[in-house]
Amino acid sequence: MSDNLKKTPLNQKHYDLGAKMVDFGGWDMPVQYSGILDEHEAVRTKSGLFDVSHMGEFWITGKDASKFINYLLSSSVTNVKDGFIKYGVLMLPTGKAVDDLLAYKFNDEKYLLVPNASNTPKDYQWILDHKDGFDVVFEDKSDVTGEVAIQGPLAEKILQKITDINLKDIPFYSFKVGKVAGVEAIVSRTGYTGEDGFEIYVESNDGKDINIVWDKILEVSGEDIKPAGLGCRDTLRFEMKLPLYGHELSDEISPLETGIGRFVDLDKDDFIGKDALDKEKAEGRKRKVVGLEMVGRGIARDDYPVKKDGNVVGYITSGSYSPSLKKNLGLALVSMDVAVDDKIAVEIRGKDVEAVVVKTPFYKKG
Missing domain, CATH: 3.30.1360.120 (Probable tRNA modification gtpase trme; domain 1)
Structure with missing residues (x-):
């Protein structure tokens, strides 16, 4: 220790x-x-x-609490009932992510935000830097x-x-x-x-x-x-294809690419990253996160290149042996032309190992 x-x-x-x-x-x-x-x-x-x-545990209270959280996050808390929770992405102006977190709504003037552990100091500073003009009290009780x-x-x-x-x-x-x-x-x-x-x-x-x-x-x-x-x-x-910050979502990967577009509310008046996400949606995603199953021997580790027809089309974001399914599986950020059932390869220590693109989530109850 x-x-x-x-x-x-x-x-x-x-x-x-x-x-x-x-x-x-x-x-x-x-x-x-x-x-x-x-x-x-x-x-x-x-x-x-x-x-x-x-x-982390952040408390945001005050008259503008809902307005402030709507400005920070990709998703909207406007129609969330008291006592319910909203998942959202703390956004960068680039349309990429500072972090993903949960917003616990006590009422329109009281929220608990739960960010990822390793991002807590960074998230705290980001929120602090953007609270000017909002009538809120921001407390870190982590x-x-x-x-x-x-x-x-x-x-x-x-x-x-x-x-x-x-x-x-x-x-x-x-x-x-x-x-x-x-x-x-x-x-x-x-x-x-x-x-x-x-x-x-x-x-x-x-x-x-x-x-x-x-x-x-x-x-x-x-x-x-x-x-x-x-x-x-x-x-x-x-196994559930739930994104992990720094892997399937990051300051270089947008929530639309991650596949969590249902947590992006582009109908909101204004929020950090809205213009970039509007543009990305209008022009169409260039990349997406897919699941793959290893056919050849080997585990797909983070950042290993993914190839289709001999060309690099992306990289592994997470890879592991699946205890529930007894298979070696991976998540990869790849170009949009990669589809389910495509035969691909993962480059493992300089050698191309066969894999196939499969539907996600990998695991389904029952």
């Missing part, structure tokens, strides 16, 4: 559980406990418990907020044992405030795995409360849960 790395309030729990720890964007985080394949299977069939306290996620088909049954919130009253992409293990918390239902599940946010200066929640979930779950690390979090999201 490096003393230079940031630690979540649950850091000692991971060491106590024998987790393999890694430097993840400057955080000391568990990549696996019992093993990536084992934890992946647990989330798909029962449930897994993740420490996601490294994620350092005093702990968050755990319970994901999997048994998540609701387990969590219901220790909360006074009726979890059936929380539809997908919504949230409620109540008590979990006797601790005041925000409970939402979003997830990054393709399975049902909940996120629990707890604010406290000393981190004790999120430790209480973590311990209680494990205590009441028995054999129905496993602590899960960053490794299976990535394989789970990958």
Whole structure:
């Protein structure tokens, strides 16, 4: 463990559980406990418990809160009901992404934004630099907020044992405030795995409360849960073709290229990046993210060239062995002429390895 790395309030729990720890964007985080394949299977069939306290938590309040968030994000929060959540992209003027995040709408004058952990400082500065002219208060409470996620088909049954919130009253992409293990918390239902599940946010200066929640979930779950690390979090999201910032979305890749155009509301009056996205839509995308299955032996790693008819047409953004499907799969950013069933090649250490373009998401429940 490096003393230079940031630690979540649950850091000692991971060491106590024998987790393999890694430097993840400057955080000391568990990549696996019992093993990536084992934890992946647990989330798909029962449930897994993740420490996601490294994620950011920004509060935007005030008369212009909705107006300000609409200016920052690709998606619109205007018609979002109180108690619901909107996914959106924090936009650059170029039409590319600063980050992708979730906006929790308490009301028109109160929002919680949840950015990616490694982007939190950058996002904070970006939002701060653009708040002039808006009547809002902007607060970063990342350092005093702990968050755990319970994901999997048994998540609701387990969590219901220790909360006074009726979890059936929380539809997908919504949230409620109540008590979990006797601790005041925000409970939402979003997830990054393709399975049902909940996120629990707890604010406290000393981190004790999120430790209480973590311990209680494990205590009441028995054999129905496993602590899960960053490794299976990535394989789970990958199988569902959920974008990961720095891979399928970045300051060089637009949300239209990523394939999340449904979260781009070009009907809004004005927002950062609107002109560039209007132009991109009018002229037509030049690139898109597709799924591929390796036919030859090898794993498609990030940035490996992708070829069609001997010509480079793009590159791998994410690649992995799929624990659910028992195949080597990849996501690639390629030219628009690449289509499902096309035979392509991935250049692996100087050698072209055969692959085929397949439909996504790779994994479908049942």
